[in-house]
Amino acid sequence: MAAALSIKLLITVIVTGAAIWMFVEVVRRRLAYLSLGTQTSWKRSKRLRMATLGREMLLHERLLNDMRSGLLHLVYFYGFIMLQLGAIDIMLQGLWEIALIPWQPWYGYFSWSQEWIVVAVLLAVALGAIRRYGEKLKRLKRGLKSSIVYWFIGSLMLSVLFTLSFERLLHNDSGLASQYTPVSSSLAAAWSYFGIESGSQAAAVGYEISWWLHLLILLSFLVYVPQSKHFHLIVAPVNLWLRREEPAHRLSTLNLEDEEAERFGAGHIHHFNQKQLLDLYACVECGRCTQVCPAASTGKLLSPMHLIVKLRDHLTEQGAALTSKSPWLPKGIWEKPPWGVGDFSAGAHVMTAAGTAASVKHDERQEAQQQITAMKSSGNASRNASDQHCTDISLTMQMQAERWQWEPQQKLADMSLIGDVITEEELWSCTTCRNCEEQCPVGNEHVDKIVDMRRHLVLMEGSLPSEAKRALQNIERQSNPWGISRSQRGDWIADCYERTGIKVRTMKECADQGTTPSLLLWAGSMASYDNRSRKLLYDLVRLLDHAQQDFAVLGAEELSSGDTARRVGNEMLYQELASQNIETILRYGVSTIVTPCPHTFHTFKNEYIELGLPGEITVLHHSELLERLVAEKQLVPKFQLTEQVTVHDSCYLGRYNGIYDAPRNILSSIPGLQLVEMSRTRENAMCCGAGGGMMWMEEQSGTRVNYARTQQALETNASIISTACPYCLTMLEDGVRALADDRTVATRDFAELLAASVLGEKERGDEIGSRSQN
Incomplete structure (x- = not known):
């Protein structure tokens, strides 16, 4: 007996040691792949890190955005932690017949909790499989790789129950079973019913088989975890801990003066910094990012989840080639001896041309084809077909599954990150709305990777869509995307005087008079040149004048904020514009800036500071200022507006800066x-489709994003769609014209509605003036 125990212990130690070695080796190799990225700062605030971990890891804050999936993951997460104690107990019982807790009834309570946790995890596995393969949630992948974890966890839970039930039979532990182990006791009773008697040799054999199965499944899962998406079990907490301390929405600033810099942006996987690469291994492929992506939702190729997964696959393959270490164990042990050393320069995943892949099942392809037909038909907008403009990610999911394929003969040296891994079509579909990041439960950041690749295309290769190139050229020459003469930028001031009777002063005029206004109103390119946005600006001027605010504008001295240039990838043009704007602001001694454009607001508030804008200068969006003026009774809404209003949240005001209540408080x-x-x-509002430079580019596939968002607004049956952004206003107005049929639906900035209620003016002659001032 002692000899048998010694042999069992020896085999256990060898098997466990081998599994732990493989686990450590796989993790070490992937860390080596990460180290090939550019250096990054790992300094973080402990207070912020602890708060993030507490909310998002322990409390599952973001996971619970989808309550059903979040609750299932809570069971997996805490079940996994608690059952480690059960695994230790099973090991001790099987080797030395020693209980983890030697005192009764505490061990009984422990046994009772372990059994019900196992049952809960089994139930969660079943429900998770039903959601993926029964309900077929569109954001979830299906296939062998996606189902492996269900088999691992399910079989591991069954092996626990089998081990415990045979243990009941082996030791005839009826007293403990009846009191504290209801599940395993019931299962033991079932074994007895089939002829396995208590204390019998069959019970002993059943126990040993179950015990070894439990150990081998557990160790196999241990080795499998870092080689799969389940590496997030280890990486996700680290990724959340190392989340950037500065605003996550602030793009990195390139040092364009560095004469030793060989490149700008990311044209190779290892041009990303190490934190960006860590994101790739944190991804759990839950699809929440793709579910909310405006590009994926309207049938375009871009899928944030697939973007991360493709970069991860490419990093693993490139890392293996550069380090000559197989990323896969135990396969790499005997395939490339010794210990996976070999040539990995051939064979890689690559984006194939559309329609060339043949690995997708027929029924999935047929389902996708139906989606393709629907999305194509929705691309042809008509006033009588607004119901076609719904959001559906099926087409995007299918296109990515078809095109991302393993090519055994593909030479890694011949591959290009942009083109073979991430296509230009994907990069130029992103609106930089950050909804993907808002939904990600592991703290991944998608937008900065996309912008870094855009930077490489624009700054290193000069490659970008023709519309974007034209807009950037116009911004460079005339400081506006239309190419209208820079000298006409201040023409709105005279037009405003004609329409409102208010003479808006310029900062230069004030400086000549020896005065410094307390407020600089930054009109922005849209309000300076676009006739529709000018109406918003004039109403803002009316309100500021009515509230007796001391303000002035720059007029012709105002330049583009550079937001469009930066998001498109032209960091050089952005920094030139920013430097000139900062110089102008400092020259006039400005203390407070207010703007109706969220893009300008975000750029000034969060990004100019890195280029020299003093932090003591207050930057406000007009919603913040008007909310304060209403609260202080300097603006008093008194004319009744009998309207139903739905609010569209601007991405750069909401997700980028957390301002959701100000426009709503004003409207209320x-x-x-x-x-x-x-x-x-x-936080979950869909983008209007204008961000990331898309305002100046045509969408080449799927349905239009602004049509899909407008359709969501029309479904509320509101009479007015309100927003707080000139870009959104333009996109939604275009959508209303295309989809509203004969319904009377207006699009208004909230400031226009406030002006109608505070001032009661009718000279604009629009719907609000004619139907709401009663």
């Missing part, structure tokens, strides 16, 4: 006005 102060929310609102 207007008598007679009723707010109705869209199904996707606030």
Whole structure:
């Protein structure tokens, strides 16, 4: 007996040691792949890190955005932690017949909790499989790789129950079983029913088989975890801990003066910094990012989840080639002896041409084809077919599954990151709305990777869509995307005087008079040149004048903020514009800036500071200022607006800067006005389609993003769609013209509605003036 125990212990130590070695080796090799990225700062605030871990890891804050999936993951997460104690107990019992807790009834309570946790995890596995393969949630992948974890966890849980039930039989532990082990006791009773008697040799054999199965499944899962998406079990907490301390929405600033710099942006996987590469291994492929992506939702090729997964696959393959270490164990032990050393320069995943892949199942292809037909038909907008403009990620998911294929003969040296891994079509579909990042439960950041690749295309290769190139050329020459003469930038001031009777002063005029206004109103390119956005600006001027605010504008001295140039990838043009704007702001001694454009607001508030804008200068969006003026009774809404209003949240105001309540508080102060929310609102609001430079580019595939968002607004039956951004206003107005049919639906900035209620002016002659001032 002692000899048998010694042999069992020896085999256990060898098997466990081998598994732990493989686990450590796989992790070490992937860390070596990460180290090939550019250096990054790992300094973080402990207070911020602990708060992030507490909310997002322990409390599952973001995971619970989808309550059903979040609750299932809570069971997996805490079940996994608690069952480690059970695994230790099973090991001790099987080797030395020693209980983890030697005191009764505490061990009984422990046994009772372990059994019900096993049952809960089994139930969660079943429900998870039903969600993936029964309900077929569109954001979830299906296939062998996606199902392996269900088999691992399910079989591991069954091996626990089998081991415990045979242990009941082996030791005839009826007292403990009846009191504290209801599940394993019931299973033991079932074994007895089939002829396995208590204390019998069959019970002993059943126990040993179950015990070894439990150990081998557990160790196999240990080795499998770092070689799969389940590496997030280890990496995700680290990724959350190392999340950037500065605003996550702030793009990195390139040092364009570095004469030793050989490249700008990311044209190779190892041009990303190490934190960006860590993101790739943190991804769990839950698809939440793709589910909310405006590009994926409207049938375009870009999928944030696939972007991360493809970069991860490419990093693993490139890392293996550069380090000559197989990323896969135990396969690499005997395939490339010794210990996986060999040539990995051939064979890689690559984006194939559309329609060339043949690895997708027929029924999945047929389902996708139906989606393709629907999305193509929705691309042809008509006033009588607005119901076609719904959001659906099926087409994007299918296109990515078809095109991302393993090519055994592909030479890694011949591959290009942009083109063979991430296509230009994907990069130029991103609106930089950050909804993907808002939904990601492991703290991944997608937008900065996309912008870094755009930077490489623009700064290193001069490659970008023709519309974007034209817009950037116009911004460079005339400081506006239309190419209208820079000298006309201040023409709106005279037009404003004609329409409102208010003489808006310029900062230069004030300086000549020896005065410094307390407020600089930054009109922005849209309000300076676009006739529709000018109406918003004029109403803002009316309100500021009515509230007796001391303000002035720059007029012709104002330049583009550079937001478009930066998001498109032209960091050089952005920095030139920013430097000139900062110089102008400092020359006039500005203390507070207010702007109606969220893009300008975000750029000034969060990004100019890295180029020299003093932090003591206050930057406000007009919603913040008007909210304060209403609260202080300097603006009093008194004219009733009998309207139903739905609010579209601007991405750069909401997700980028956390401002959701200010526009709503202002609208709620207007008598007679009723707010109705869209199904996707606030943090989960869908983009209008204009961000990331897309305002100046045509969408080449799928349905238009602004049509899809407008359709969501129309479903509320609101009479007015309100927003707080000139870009959004333009996109939604275009959508209303295409989709609203004969319904009377207006699009308004909230400031226009506030002006109608505070001032009661009718000279604009629009719907608000004619139907709401009663």
